[in-house]
Amino acid sequence: MPVEARDLTHTYNVDSPFESTALDKVSFSIADGEFVGIIGHTGSGKSTLIQHLNGLLKPTGGTVIVDGLDLMAKETDKKEVRRRIGLVFQYPEYQLFEETVFQDIAFGPKNLGLDKEEIERRVRDACKLVDLDCDQVGEKSPFELSGGQKRRVAIAGVLAMEPGILILDEPTAGLDPYGRDSILNLVRLWHERGKTILMVSHSMDDVARLADRILVMNHGRLEMQGTPDEIFSQEARLRSIGLDVPAVTTLAGELNRLGFDLPPHIHTMEDMERALASALGGRPAAKKTEEATAHA
Amino acid sequence: MLKDITLGQFFPGDSVVHRLDPRVKMLMMVAYIVVVFLVKGFLGYLVLFAFLAGATLLSHIKPKFLLRSIKPILFIVVMTFVLNVLFTRGEKLLVEWGILHIYWEGVRFAVFMSLRLVFLLLGTSLLTLTTSPMALTDALERLLKPLKAIRFPVHEMAMMMTIALRFIPTLLEETDKIMKAQTARGADFDSGNLFARAKAMVPLLVPLFVGAFRRADELAMAMEARCYHGGGNRTRMKVLKVQRIDWYASGVMAGTLCLVLLERLL
Numbered sequence: 001m002p003v004e005a006r007d008l009t010h011t012y013n014v015d016s017p018f019e020s021t022a023l024d025k026v027s028f029s030i031a032d033g034e035f036v037g038i039i040g041h042t043g044s045g046k047s048t049l050i051q052h053l054n055g056l057l058k059p060t061g062g063t064v065i066v067d068g069l070d071l072m073a074k075e076t077d078k079k080e081v082r083r084r085i086g087l088v089f090q091y092p093e094y095q096l097f098e099e100t101v102f103q104d105i106a107f108g109p110k111n112l113g114l115d116k117e118e119i120e121r122r123v124r125d126a127c128k129l130v131d132l133d134c135d136q137v138g139e140k141s142p143f144e145l146s147g148g149q150k151r152r153v154a155i156a157g158v159l160a161m162e163p164g165i166l167i168l169d170e171p172t173a174g175l176d177p178y179g180r181d182s183i184l185n186l187v188r189l190w191h192e193r194g195k196t197i198l199m200v201s202h203s204m205d206d207v208a209r210l211a212d213r214i215l216v217m218n219h220g221r222l223e224m225q226g227t228p229d230e231i232f233s234q235e236a237r238l239r240s241i242g243l244d245v246p247a248v249t250t251l252a253g254e255l256n257r258l259g260f261d262l263p264p265h266i267h268t269m270e271d272m273e274r275a276l277a278s279a280l281g282g283r284p285a286a287k288k289t290e291e292a293t294a295h296a
Numbered sequence: 297m298l299k300d301i302t303l304g305q306f307f308p309g310d311s312v313v314h315r316l317d318p319r320v321k322m323l324m325m326v327a328y329i330v331v332v333f334l335v336k337g338f339l340g341y342l343v344l345f346a347f348l349a350g351a352t353l354l355s356h357i358k359p360k361f362l363l364r365s366i367k368p369i370l371f372i373v374v375m376t377f378v379l380n381v382l383f384t385r386g387e388k389l390l391v392e393w394g395i396l397h398i399y400w401e402g403v404r405f406a407v408f409m410s411l412r413l414v415f416l417l418l419g420t421s422l423l424t425l426t427t428s429p430m431a432l433t434d435a436l437e438r439l440l441k442p443l444k445a446i447r448f449p450v451h452e453m454a455m456m457m458t459i460a461l462r463f464i465p466t467l468l469e470e471t472d473k474i475m476k477a478q479t480a481r482g483a484d485f486d487s488g489n490l491f492a493r494a495k496a497m498v499p500l501l502v503p504l505f506v507g508a509f510r511r512a513d514e515l516a517m518a519m520e521a522r523c524y525h526g527g528g529n530r531t532r533m534k535v536l537k538v539q540r541i542d543w544y545a546s547g548v549m550a551g552t553l554c555l556v557l558l559e560r561l562l
């Protein structure tokens with residue numbers, strides 16, 4: 001299911017003193033099975049952009065085409081599009097409402113009109129993905145859970161609809177390191193099932209590690225797009241639009257200034273390990289690599 | 297859908313109208329409402345229109361934006377018009393069609409009634425557009441101060457109003473967000489029969505209420521942490537002061553009132 005945006009433009013509060021253009025002629029396309037990261041300063045239009053991809057916001061100009069369906073065309077069934085594209089909002093835990101966790105996760109599949117067994121199967125599958133014990137937590141009220149657990153329930157609610165494309169808006173905002181890792185891990189698991197992922201993030205480290213391709217937003221425009229190597233080699237340009245490079249990239253630069261001779265394009269912890277190991281003239285112990293990968 | 301609500305929306309600016317003392321503006325509003333109900337004929341409406349147009353021009357608010365505030369009550373205005381045209385009896389018959397009788401007096405009355413509603417709404421919208429909710433409640437608190445003598449909790453009322461006004465946009469924003477999130481999960485808010493629609497509101501209302509209570513809790517905590525303890529012995533950061541332009545504005549308002557009264561008596 002490829003997604004394509006053509007000259008996507010969105011103006012909030014048209015014809016009022018509060019008029020503001022949040023998206024300005026944004027065009028890109030996303031292929032099946034890609035993991036795309038979206039980065040950009042606060043207010044650059046990332047959330048506005050992703051809400052267009054499943055027809056929640058209507059563009060002021062341009063259009064979005066999902067799997068050949070033109071979202072601007074009148075005859076396009078928006079529900080069909082939303083079945084294919086799952087959207088996890090920023091702070092999704094505030095959308096929980098059912099009496100039990102199980103019922104809340106089942107809300108999406110129920111709206112798809114699935115039968116009972118299929119709903120149950122999907123809820124259990126989604127629970128497993130987000131690392132929640134369905135039998136134990138399933139009967140609790142979602143309001144009794146901790147913030148991190150609530151977030152995982154909310155994400156499970158979207159996963160249970162089994163969308164081919166999953167879009168997440170800053171899924172790790174405000175979580176502790178363990179919570180962050182578990183969310184990023186489930187996103188990776190979902191991607192390994194062959195699904196397309198779009199993830200908005202403020203963490204350059206996460207994006208560098210997970211994404212195949214990166215879209216960079218700046219004041220409503222698509223400033224750059226490319227592989228992590230292409231994007232993060234333009235440090236000055238990123239800094240000028242309020243962004244940064246991953247911490248290890250900065251570290252590599254510092255080390256080179258101190259006389260090391262590390263190769264370019266070090267953006268993840270793994271890159272750094274490999275580079276350091278060969279620079280220091282040895283291979284890292286096998287056990288250590290394993291640990292590092294598990295950590296990454 | 298939620299975007300059309302102009303009444304109660306503040307549009308920051310630095311015009312003469314913005315700078316008027318909110319108490320004076322509020323009293324002028326009362327006078328304005330009296331004028332709207334006193335106006336009787338064409339000339340009176342002309343005076344009223346001149347007053348409103350002048351105030352709008354001075355406020356630097358786009359007339360088009362101000363006119364939008366009519367949108368939510370357009371239906372009521374049209375209904376008022378139609379009902380008055382159909383059911384007012386008079387002497388000069390214009391149209392007779394079956395049981396329908398339309399009189400000249402009816403048309404005239406209907407036009408004036410509708411205009412009255414429109415002027416009322418435009419005036420109040422201009423007030424809220426040019427006066428921040430804070431200034432409005434502040435002014436209200438000052439104007440109602442005499443009621444303290446009979447132990448009416450003026451300050452508490454004003455504080456409650458300030459908070460309510462402050463959170464209207466937040467709640468609207470939140471509603472919009474939750475609605476979108478549930479729509480993304482396949483919820484359908486605008487199809488099906490009445491029962492289905494009422495049921496579809498549950499996924500919207502529960503998170504909205506939970507959020508409102510959470511916010512109220514946090515606000516109370518934040519206020520207490522800053523030692524808020526009600527109205528006793530509070531001084532003000534901004535002390536309201538009546539200035540020369542306030543007198544001028546009141547003068548214009550009084551003039552308008554006199555003209556309309558004159559028209560009515562003559």
Ligand SMILES: Nc1ncnc2c1ncn2[C@@H]1O[C@H](COP(=O)(O)OP(=O)(O)OP(=O)(O)O)[C@@H](O)[C@H]1O
Binds near residue numbers: 021022048
């Ligand atoms: N509902 C709205 N009404 C009016 N303006 C809005 C609305 N939502 C967003 N905007 C404006 O649109 C612009 C882009 O906002 P958006 O939420 O898309 O940014 P973002 O990149 O997601 O930011 P963040 O990283 O803070 O989440 C901002 O200038 C914002 O003020």
Ligand SMILES: [Mg+2]
Binds near residue numbers: 046047048169
């Ligand atoms: Mg955002």
